[in-house]
Amino acid sequence: MSESLPASDPQSVSDDPQNPSQSAIPVVVANVKQPPPESKESIRVRQLVIFSFWAIAVFLGLPIWYYTTSVYRAQLPLQEMEDWAGGKACRPTFPLQIVVEGPSLHENDVLRIVRATQHALDDQNDFSLHHLRLRLGSDFAATNASQHHGRLESSSQNEQLYEDTIQATERALTVRLLPQSGLTTAVAELQAHSALLCILYPSGLVAPASSTSFPLATFLAAQLQDLFAEEQAIIANALTASSSSPGTHQPTANGGQSVSTSTTSAVGSKDHRPGHARALSPELAARLASRATRALKYAPTYHITISLFSPNAWPSSWDIESAIAEYLTPLLNSASIISNFTIDTQTQLYASFSSSVQDPQYDDSRGVWTLRDQDLSGFINAAEWPLSPSIGVGPTLNFIIYVPDSSTTPLVIKESQATSWLIPQWGGVMILNPSASVRSNGAPASRLSKEDIRPALLVFSHQLLSFLGAPQSPRSIPLQLQTLTRTRAASLFQSASSTMGSLARLTVALPSIAIPKTVSTAVEITLDHLGKTCNSLKDGRFDTALKNAKTAEMAAERGFFEKSMVGQVYFPDEHKVAVYLPLLGPVGVPLVMSALKELKRMWMTRQAGKVSS
Numbered sequence: 342m343s344e345s346l347p348a349s350d351p352q353s354v355s356d357d358p359q360n361p362s363q364s365a366i367p368v369v370v371a372n373v374k375q376p377p378p379e380s381k382e383s384i385r386v387r388q389l390v391i392f393s394f395w396a397i398a399v400f401l402g403l404p405i406w407y408y409t410t411s412v413y414r415a416q417l418p419l420q421e422m423e424d425w426a427g428g429k430a431c432r433p434t435f436p437l438q439i440v441v442e443g444p445s446l447h448e449n450d451v452l453r454i455v456r457a458t459q460h461a462l463d464d465q466n467d468f469s470l471h472h473l474r475l476r477l478g479s480d481f482a483a484t485n486a487s488q489h490h491g492r493l494e495s496s497s498q499n500e501q502l503y504e505d506t507i508q509a510t511e512r513a514l515t516v517r518l519l520p521q522s523g524l525t526t527a528v529a530e531l532q533a534h535s536a537l538l539c540i541l542y543p544s545g546l547v548a549p550a551s552s553t554s555f556p557l558a559t560f561l562a563a564q565l566q567d568l569f570a571e572e573q574a575i576i577a578n579a580l581t582a583s584s585s586s587p588g589t590h591q592p593t594a595n596g597g598q599s600v601s602t603s604t605t606s607a608v609g610s611k612d613h614r615p616g617h618a619r620a621l622s623p624e625l626a627a628r629l630a631s632r633a634t635r636a637l638k639y640a641p642t643y644h645i646t647i648s649l650f651s652p653n654a655w656p657s658s659w660d661i662e663s664a665i666a667e668y669l670t671p672l673l674n675s676a677s678i679i680s681n682f683t684i685d686t687q688t689q690l691y692a693s694f695s696s697s698v699q700d701p702q703y704d705d706s707r708g709v710w711t712l713r714d715q716d717l718s719g720f721i722n723a724a725e726w727p728l729s730p731s732i733g734v735g736p737t738l739n740f741i742i743y744v745p746d747s748s749t750t751p752l753v754i755k756e757s758q759a760t761s762w763l764i765p766q767w768g769g770v771m772i773l774n775p776s777a778s779v780r781s782n783g784a785p786a787s788r789l790s791k792e793d794i795r796p797a798l799l800v801f802s803h804q805l806l807s808f809l810g811a812p813q814s815p816r817s818i819p820l821q822l823q824t825l826t827r828t829r830a831a832s833l834f835q836s837a838s839s840t841m842g843s844l845a846r847l848t849v850a851l852p853s854i855a856i857p858k859t860v861s862t863a864v865e866i867t868l869d870h871l872g873k874t875c876n877s878l879k880d881g882r883f884d885t886a887l888k889n890a891k892t893a894e895m896a897a898e899r900g901f902f903e904k905s906m907v908g909q910v911y912f913p914d915e916h917k918v919a920v921y922l923p924l925l926g927p928v929g930v931p932l933v934m935s936a937l938k939e940l941k942r943m944w945m946t947r948q949a950g951k952v953s954s
Contacts, residue, residue: 387939391935394932394935398928398932412854412855413856413858414848414854414855414856415856415857415860415861417848417860417861417864418868419845419848419849421868422841422844422845422864422868423845425838425841426838426839426841426842430872431871431872431875431876432470433470433580433831433875433878433879434469434878434879435470435471435472435831435878435883436472436474436879436881437472437474437569437881438474438476438512438513438881439473439474439513439514439515439516439565440476440477440478440512440515440516441455441478442477442516442517442518443517443518444518445518445519445520451477451478451518452477453555454518454547454555454557454558455475455477457555457559458475458555458561459473459474461558461559462475462562462565465566466566468576468577470576471569471572471576471577473513473565511823511881511883511884513820514536514538514568514820515536515537516561516565517538517539517540518540519539519541519542520543520544521541521542522543524541524542525543526543526560527540527542527543527546527556527557527560527561528540528541529541531815531816531817531820532817533816534817534819535817535819536819538568540560540561542557542560546560567814568814568815568820569824570625571625571628571629571813571824572812572827572828574621574625574629575629575632575812575828576827576828576831579828579835580831628814632810632812634766635763635765635807635808636766636807636809636810637736637738637808638736639810639829640735641681641735641895642734642735643681643682643683643735643736643737644685644736645683645684645685645737645738646685646686646687646728646738646739646740646768647661647684647686647687647801648686648687648740648741649661649686649688649689649742649744650692650726651689651690651692651743652691652692652694652745653690653691655690655786656744656786656787656789657688657788658688658787658789659688659789659794660788660789660790660791660794661794662686664791664795664798665684665686668794668795668798668799669684669802672802672805672806675818676805676809678826678884678887679809679822679825679826679829679887683735687727689726692722692725692743693722693725694722695721695722695723695724698720699713699716701749701752702755704755707758709751710745710750710751710752710753711752711753711754711755712755713755713756714756717754717770721741721764728741738767738805739768740769740770741768741771742771743770743773744773744775745772745774750774750775751774753772753774760772760774761797761800761804763804763807766808768804769800769804771800773789773794773796773797775793776793806818806821806822809825810825810828812824812825823883826884826887827883829887829890830878830886830887830890831878833887833890833891833893834878834886834890836894836897837867837890837893837894837896837897840867840898840900840901841864844864853914854906856906857903857905857906859899863899863900863903864896864900867896867897867900870889870893870896871893873885873886874889874893
């Protein structure tokens with residue numbers, strides 16, 4: 342409360358300037374009551390309260406916040422990953438062991454042919470990572486082992502020309518030299534169901550020991566070069582396709598499906614120098630383009646659906662299980678090193694054409710019913726035919742056997758007169774025209790036997806190899822499977838290496854992204870199996886290399902597409918600001934203002950103490 346003195350009467354105030362005492366205006370003095378001074382105890386309590394709040398925020402709140410919001414980043418060998426992506430860690434090679442046998446020739450003659458052929462192959466080879474290595478057959482090797490090593494000059498070098506049965510190398514091809522009377526030039530016969538190349542030659546092609554010309558060796562080198570030319574181009578393209586665009590990730594290789602008419606240094610340079618290219622022949626470029634169009638993306642498991650469609654009520658049954666076991670299962674077992682396969686079958690009666698397909702036309706000159714080429718793309722009636730696009734964990738391949746109505750039999754494609762065609766990356770169709778033996782009373786029998794289905798399954802076998810990425814040449818199933826093993830190993834090796842480089846660049850480019858322990862484990866598995874793959878390729882153990890390459894590829898994909906890591910990519914900093922501002926405002930302002938006020942009071946108290954002293 343304030344007290345004031347009573348004011349003077351205004352009438353008593355004089356205006357006489359000669360009397361200043363009477364003219365002065367009285368001053369009003371206010372007596373303001375100040376609050377009592379704080380005790381030291383209350384100041385200490387207030388300081389302890391402020392300090393307690395700040396201590397809780399700093400020593401308890403911040404650690405909890407940091408622990409709950411920090412992003413775990415496992416340590417990754419970034420430099421090693423970049424080295425694998427750039428091809429610096431290991432340089433894979435593909436030594437193909439080719440065994441030469443000459444049952445009717447002397448050992449020294451075969452040895453000279455092998456040496457001359459090897460020199461010719463080395464001179465013609467312009468891709469140093471893929472090379473053919475000729476060896477003598479096991480009969481000659483046994484003879485050589487039983488004799489003294491000093492019998493020939495440079496025995497250690499000569500012994501390398503003999504087939505080594507101790508080392509874990511795979512025989513890619515066996516060449517058998519067979520003399521044949523009545524021939525004027527050598528003839529090559531490649532066996533369709535074995536990795537055997539028979540060279541039939543007249544006796545005059547075997548040059549004597551004193552001769553410097555080897556026509557048989559020149560012919561053999563040309564045949565071998567032609568057999569493995571497509572494989573060499575596929576591997577070269579696979580090893581260079583991913584490295585052409587280092588800033589992008591290519592998750593799964595398709596056997597080197599990006600095809601161009603000129604390849605990079607892997608094809609055109611023996612020393613693998615960048616920038617050096619060699620143009621492919623138009624025929625070989627067309628093969629690679631066709632393979633890239635047809636082949637499916639690699640998968641550990643493929644599902645095969647074989648369907649029987651008929652516009653009538655017959656055939657109502659078929660011996661498909663026994664036919665698959667005899668004509669398709671052997672191929673699937675041989676290809677199991679590449680991928681696994683599951684099969685199911687189905688039958689659909691009264692299956693009509695798609696409405697967009699023109700009815701078959703009868704060709705009087707040939708006596709057949711024909712389908713136009715432009716109708717093949719719409720032959721599949723997807724609206725009514727039960728064809729699932731994907732069954733199971735892997736891609737689905739649909740193989741359709743269509744038995745036409747007896748009134749439109751035989752049914753062929755008009756332009757090519759063929760009865761089967763392939764739909765790239767989807768499946769194949771076979772028009773099965775029942776033969777006269779299958780017919781009963783002018784109509785097809787109600788049941789298709791194993792022999793009736795055989796032509797369709799043989800066609801589907803070749804189409805399956807095309808879908809897997811097998812080359813069109815050579816025309817030998819064992820050689821095609823071997824080539825497919827090597828090309829898949831190369832493409833998976835390159836894909837896993839490229840994924841490691843992409844993951845390393847992603848880790849550096851996004852420092853806020855989480856890297857869980859699972860990613861670190863996947864990287865360790867990938868790098869370990871990449872090393873095993875490269876060593877197996879150098880040793881010629883291609884089956885083992887493919888197994889390791891598949892493991893490396895799956896681990897690399899699993900690490901790159903880790904769910905917890907990918908989610909952080911789409912959480913920008915703006916979201917963090919929007920979350921923290923409403924929380925930090927009400928909590929932070931009182932803490933900061935109380936601390937500033939207390940610091941100001943302490944400073945003023947100190948200044949007052951200095952003045953009083």
